[in-house]
Amino acid sequence: MPQIDESQIRVILLDIEGTTTPIDFVYQTLFPYSSRRLESFLREHAHDPEIQSLIQELRGQHVTDERNGLEPPAWQDHPEDAQLPSSVTYGQWLIARDSKCMPLKTLQGKIWQQGFASGELHGEVYPDVPIAFQRWRRQKRMICIYSSGSTLAQQNLFRTTASGDLTPYITAFFDTRMGAKSEVESYKKIAASLSYEPKQFLFISDAPKEVEAARSAGMQAILCERDPESSSSRCQSDAIHSFEGLIPD
């Protein structure tokens, strides 16, 4: 178990992908679902002003991608009904390359919400997660989420797990509106938004870069390696493999 000062910790800040939830759930279930449903979703909501402005944001992102030489699929503005197929093709291209751009994440969140609401999608968490949530709340510690999936998608995921609705355990959900997860500043912002000192946080993620950024912001942070076989960490004792026994009663 890595060294942490438990007595200081008031807030446990958790990554989702690879930390509370198998990465496969995101790549094998959520991403293909949003890719498959993108066209029908955009058609159904073609007259919704919010969706129209998201498509315009996608258009802007497309310009940026072209300028950066990423060679996205061509976007046709004319005739007007070419816009929708263009946004579908480009959106699917973004999904395939795991883009974290805001309009895409917002659209995906909305598509997933329909899937969660209809019961087609269920959130997945590792079995030690609900048990740890109960334990940490019993200890009067706050549990918060910081993930690049939109806060809407995060809430849906935790609301529909096989262990039931886990959202009552969670105080706050943060997404990339706080900044990128590899940026030190993002962690400072999150701490400030909850009026706690960074050192009162324990951040847990499977991404060494994120762990480093949180540490540089002054948080306590540990690496979570759900699959010890494919371990990338130089030092095994730096990582946990589940939440079991982490801050015990």
Ligand SMILES: [Mg+2]
């Ligand atoms: Mg992760």
